[in-house]
Each structure stands twice: as structure tokens, then as C-alpha cells.
Amino acid sequence: MKQLSNILQDIEHQLLSGSADVSIQNLHFDSRKVEAGDVFIAVPGTHVDGHRFIQQAIAQGAAAVIAERFEDVDEGASTLVTMGDTAGALGKLASNYYDNPSARLKVVGITGTNGKTTIATLLYLLFKKLGYQAGLISTIKYYVGDEELPATHTTPDALQIQSLMAKMVEAGCEYCFMEVSSHAIHQERIAGIAFDGGVFTNLTHDHLDYHQTFAEYLKAKKKFFDELPKGAFALTNADEKNGAVMLQNTVATKKAYGLKSLADYKCKVLEKHFDGMLLSIDGQEVWTHFAGLFNAYNLMAVYGSALLLGAEQELVLPAISELKPVAGRFEIIRSTDGKYAIVDYAHTPDALKNVLNGISEIRTGNEQVITVVGAGGDRDTTKRPIMAKEAILQSDKVILTSDNPRSEDPAQIIADMETGIEAHQRQKVLSIVSRKEAIRTACMLAQAGDIVLIAGKGHEDYQEIKGVKHHFDDREVVKEIFNLN
Numbered sequence: 001m002k003q004l005s006n007i008l009q010d011i012e013h014q015l016l017s018g019s020a021d022v023s024i025q026n027l028h029f030d031s032r033k034v035e036a037g038d039v040f041i042a043v044p045g046t047h048v049d050g051h052r053f054i055q056q057a058i059a060q061g062a063a064a065v066i067a068e069r070f071e072d073v074d075e076g077a078s079t080l081v082t083m084g085d086t087a088g089a090l091g092k093l094a095s096n097y098y099d100n101p102s103a104r105l106k107v108v109g110i111t112g113t114n115g116k117t118t119i120a121t122l123l124y125l126l127f128k129k130l131g132y133q134a135g136l137i138s139t140i141k142y143y144v145g146d147e148e149l150p151a152t153h154t155t156p157d158a159l160q161i162q163s164l165m166a167k168m169v170e171a172g173c174e175y176c177f178m179e180v181s182s183h184a185i186h187q188e189r190i191a192g193i194a195f196d197g198g199v200f201t202n203l204t205h206d207h208l209d210y211h212q213t214f215a216e217y218l219k220a221k222k223k224f225f226d227e228l229p230k231g232a233f234a235l236t237n238a239d240e241k242n243g244a245v246m247l248q249n250t251v252a253t254k255k256a257y258g259l260k261s262l263a264d265y266k267c268k269v270l271e272k273h274f275d276g277m278l279l280s281i282d283g284q285e286v287w288t289h290f291a292g293l294f295n296a297y298n299l300m301a302v303y304g305s306a307l308l309l310g311a312e313q314e315l316v317l318p319a320i321s322e323l324k325p326v327a328g329r330f331e332i333i334r335s336t337d338g339k340y341a342i343v344d345y346a347h348t349p350d351a352l353k354n355v356l357n358g359i360s361e362i363r364t365g366n367e368q369v370i371t372v373v374g375a376g377g378d379r380d381t382t383k384r385p386i387m388a389k390e391a392i393l394q395s396d397k398v399i400l401t402s403d404n405p406r407s408e409d410p411a412q413i414i415a416d417m418e419t420g421i422e423a424h425q426r427q428k429v430l431s432i433v434s435r436k437e438a439i440r441t442a443c444m445l446a447q448a449g450d451i452v453l454i455a456g457k458g459h460e461d462y463q464e465i466k467g468v469k470h471h472f473d474d475r476e477v478v479k480e481i482f483n484l485n
């Protein structure tokens with residue numbers, strides 16, 4: 001059993017009352033989970049301040065409470081400790097609690113607006129192919145070696161991260177690949193992790209509801225690289241305008257991948273097809289099962305990271321050649337009469353533009369592109385009209401529909417998207433609130449050879465309407481319409 005003093009190691013704090021030599025059970029930052037013998041850490045949140053729940057945690061038998069301040073608190077039998085920034089300390093406390101698992105793993109964090117899940121998942125699969133045990137923390141799933149666990153967040157809270165990493169160490173993993181979201185950086189969910197590498201993909205419009213301005217969003221992403229330790233690598237996208245900015249103040253070893261600009265890891269696209277691309281990576285020809293130029297970038301991030309982690313090029317390239325697309329990322333479903341549906345998780349203007357670019361690159365003739373797209377409720381509203389605009393620019397027909405409306409009125413979200421449409425484009429657009437009906441209509445409008453892009457939900461197997469998650473899977477809906485299985 002752990003003592004409170006064990007978890008306070010190397011963290012500046014003041015003991016306000018009680019003893020640090022008290023035995024402790026579990027750590028919690030949610031008072032509702034506190035049981036006798038646990039430690040409650042009060043952190044300021046985005047909705048309420050966790051400091052409001054200190055008395056409740058004490059009443060539930062907390063052995064200790066760690067907070068930035070105590071106001072009108074009757075400590076009872078609990079030890080009280082104060083420290084400057086509890087949100088920042090949470091990860092370190094948890095790391096101490098689990099015997100610093102990240103120091104025993106090679107941890108690579110991937111950040112940027114788009115491509116994180118793809119790169120993290122492909123790195124996990126690549127290192128498994130190379131014969132290592134690895135862990136994955138990503139939007140779709142968490143993996144501890146081969147054990148699959150449901151994902152709650154792209155980057156979960158600090159306690160969950162450290163607990164997952166402890167399980168990875170226990171399962172014999174050597175590597176951990178994790179997505180690092182801007183929310184996680186801003187909320188310090190990643191504090192206390194000993195990173196061995198950081199990867200930057202790109203920075204485009206998203207999450208401005210949370211970060212308010214693009215400059216703040218950029219600052220959050222950059223903080224990740226600013227705080228990487230010496231000895232770690234910082235791998236960036238040389239062709240992205242914010243790529244160099246990200247590494248401006250890092251002490252980590254700076255490296256870059258790219259297709260156009262000067263870079264340490266270089267790539268050329270030799271051939272583009274529906275079922276893959278032929279790439280030249282550092283002068284070596286590699287067939288890949290990925291379509292879309294953006295995936296050449298993702299694969300270069302994977303390749304560069306693998307080499308920086310010490311893997312050998314002659315083993316990495318053949319393994320890359322065997323990798324397959326990640327669930328719901330440019331997933332192609334073909335009907336028996338020759339129509340193509342592509343299910344893709346593009347839920348930002350830039351991702352939508354890129355995925356449509358990807359489709360344009362492989363169009364051979366007069367195929368029509370019909371795009372079905374919505375936008376999530378309770379999320380950045382400013383991206384809605386821009387997403388509609390991007391969809392129209394590269395589609396012959398667009399059906400605006402619902403994504404996850406969450407607490408919002410789906411018709412209003414569609415109306416917000418419609419403001420991005422110009423009068424002369426109106427005849428190209430249909431609005432259908434039911435996502436199933438929207439997909440059905442698109443598939444009916446399509447002729448043999450045509451491409452139906454179903455964007456926004458990718459791997460998701462639910463649709464959240466008025467706070468309730470209903471089972472819904474774009475891929476299942478398409479297969480039913482195409483009479484497959």
C-alpha cells in the first residue's frame with residue numbers, strides 16, 4: 001500500500017494539517033468517486049471548481065485532500081495538503097502513485113488538428129509487426145498490448161493515462177503511442193509523462209469554441225513541444241506553415257518530414273490509385289494501401305518516428321507496405337453494381353477539403369461525387385458554413401444532414417451550414433435531417449462509378465441526439481443500402 005508521502009515526491013507542497021505518512025488507497029479528482037482511505041485532488045474545471053467538493057470528499061472518508069486552497073473546511077480526520085497548480089500536479093501525483101510507468105516506456109505523442117488517430121494507430125500496428133509489444137491511446141480505442149479497452153477521450157485524464165501506462169508496463173509493452181489533443185495540453189492531462197518523442201501533423205480550423213482564437217489554439221499545441229525534454233525527438237511537417245513554429249522553442253531534437261520542402265525524411269508520390277499509392281520514401285519505392293495525399297504525410301510521420309525510435313529502414317518500409325487504413329478513415333465500400341461509398345471521419349473544414357482532394361486525385365473520368373455531411377452539435381459553430389463551402393467546392397451534389405446534434409436542434413445546425421452556400425450553388429444542395437435518409441438518397445442518386453462520400457462520423461457506432469446515444473454506424477447503413485453481407 002502507498003503512503004501519501006510517496007505520491008508527493010518531487011512536488012512542491014505544504015502540509016496544512018495531519019500527516020504525510022498516512023496510507024492511501026486510490027486517487028480521485030471527482031469527489032463522487034471518493035471512498036474511505038482515498039485521496040481527493042481538487043482541480044478547477046471548465047464548468048465548476050473542484051474545490052467546491054472538498055467537504056464532500058472529507059465526509060466520504062478521504063484520507064487526504066490536495067488542493068490549491070482550503071476555505072471554510074472542517075478537515076475531520078483527513079490530511080490537508082496545498083500546492084500551486086493541482087491540475088498540473090495531478091499527472092505527477094498519478095505517475096508517482098503508479099511508480100512512474102512512462103519512464104519505463106518509450107512514449108510518443110502525436111498532436112495536430114488532423115491525422116493523430118491515423119498516425120498513432122499505424123505506429124502501434126507497425127511496432128507490433130516489428131515484433132514489439134506496444135500500447136495505444138487514441139480516439140477510437142485504447143490498447144494495452146493486445147487487450148482492447150473502450151476509449152473515453154482522444155487523450156483521457158491524467159489518472160487514466162498513468163493507470164493505462166502502468167498496465168502497459170505490466171503487460172510487457174516497450175512502446176506507447178498516444179494522441180495528444182489540444183484540450184489535453186490545455187488542461188494539463190499530459191503533465192507527468194516522460195515523452196520520448198512528439199509528432200506534429202498540421203494546424204487548421206477546429207475547436208475554436210474551446211480555445212476562442214486560432215492563436216490560443218496554436219499556443220496550446222506549441223506548449224507540448226516547448227515542454228518536451230532534451231533527448232526526445234520533435235518531428236514536424238516541413239510542408240505545413242506552422243510546422244517550424246511548433247519547434248521554435250523546443251529543446252528536443254528537431255526533425256522534419258515532407259513532400260515539397262527540404263526535410264530529413266522525404267517522400268514523392270509516384271502513383272495514385274483508389275486502393276493505394278506508390279510512394280518513393282527516401283529514394284525507396286514503397287506500395288501502400290492508402291489513398292489521398294494527406295495519407296502520404298501520415299505515413300511519413302510514421303516512418304520518421306519509427307526511424308527516430310531506432311527501427312531499421314529495411315524492416316520499416318516493408319512493414320509500412322502491409323499496413324491497412326484505420327477504421328472509418330477513407331474506408332471504401334463498393335456496391336455490386338459499381339458504386340463507391342467512402343466513409344471518412346473528416347469533421348473539420350480542412351479534413352473535408354483534404355479528403356475531397358484525395359478523391360479528385362483518383363477520379364479517372366466523369367464520375368460524380370456526392371457528399372453527405374453534417375456538423376456536430378455543442379461544438380465550434382464557426383466551422384459549419386465553412387464545411388458546407390468546402391463540400392460544395394469539390395462535389396457535384398451535397399446532402400447536408402445531421403452529425404451528432406447532441407443537445408442542439410439538428411435543423412438549426414443544418415441552417416448554420418447553409419449560410420455557407422451561395423445562391424448559384426443552391427441547386428447542388430439538399431438538406432435532409434435524418435442521416436440514414438440522407439445516405440440512402442445519396443446512394444440512390446449515384447450511378448455505377450460514382451463516389452458517395454459520407455463524412456464526419458467515420459468509426460463512430462452511435463449518433464448522439466438530445467443527450468442519448470443511439471446505435472448508428474455509417475458503414476452498416478451503406479452496407480444495408482448496397483445489400484451487402
Ligand SMILES: CC(=O)N[C@H]1[C@@H](OP(=O)(O)OP(=O)(O)OC[C@H]2O[C@@H](n3ccc(=O)[nH]c3=O)[C@H](O)[C@@H]2O)O[C@H](CO)[C@@H](O)[C@@H]1O[C@H](C)C(=O)N[C@@H](C)C(=O)N[C@H](CCC(=O)O)C(=O)O
Nearest residue numbers: 029030031032045046047048050053153154155157181183
Ligand atoms: C470541456 C472539457 O474538456 N471538459 C473536460 C474536463 O471537465 P471539466 O473541467 O468540464 O469538469 P467540471 O465539470 O468543470 O468539474 C471540475 C472538477 O470538479 C470535479 N467534480 C465535479 C462534480 C462533482 O460533484 N464533484 C467533483 O469533484 C470534476 O471531477 C472536475 O475535476 O475534464 C474532465 C476530466 O479530465 C473531462 O472528462 C472533460 O471532458 C469532457 C467530457 C469533453 O467532452 N471533452 C472533450 C471536448 C475533449 O476533451 N475532447 C478532446 C478531443 C478533441 C479533438 O481533438 O477532437 C479529447 O482529448 O478527447
Ligand SMILES: Nc1ncnc2c1ncn2[C@@H]1O[C@H](COP(=O)(O)OP(=O)(O)OP(=O)(O)O)[C@@H](O)[C@H]1O
Nearest residue numbers: 113114115116117118139294344345346351354355
Ligand atoms: N494528415 C492529414 N491532413 C489532413 N487531413 C487528414 C490527415 N489525416 C487524416 N485526415 C482527415 O482527417 C480525418 C480524421 O483523421 P484522424 O482521425 O486520423 O485525425 P485526428 O487528428 O485523430 O482527429 P480527432 O482530433 O478528431 O481525434 C480523416 O478521416 C481524414 O479525412
Ligand SMILES: N[C@H](CCC[C@H](N)C(=O)O)C(=O)O
Nearest residue numbers: 347375376379403404456457
Ligand atoms: N473529437 C471530436 C470528434 C468530432 C466528431 C464528429 N462526429 C462530431 O460529433 O462532431 C470532438 O469531440 O469534437
Ligand SMILES: [Mg+2]
Nearest residue numbers: 116117139154
Ligand atoms: Mg483522433
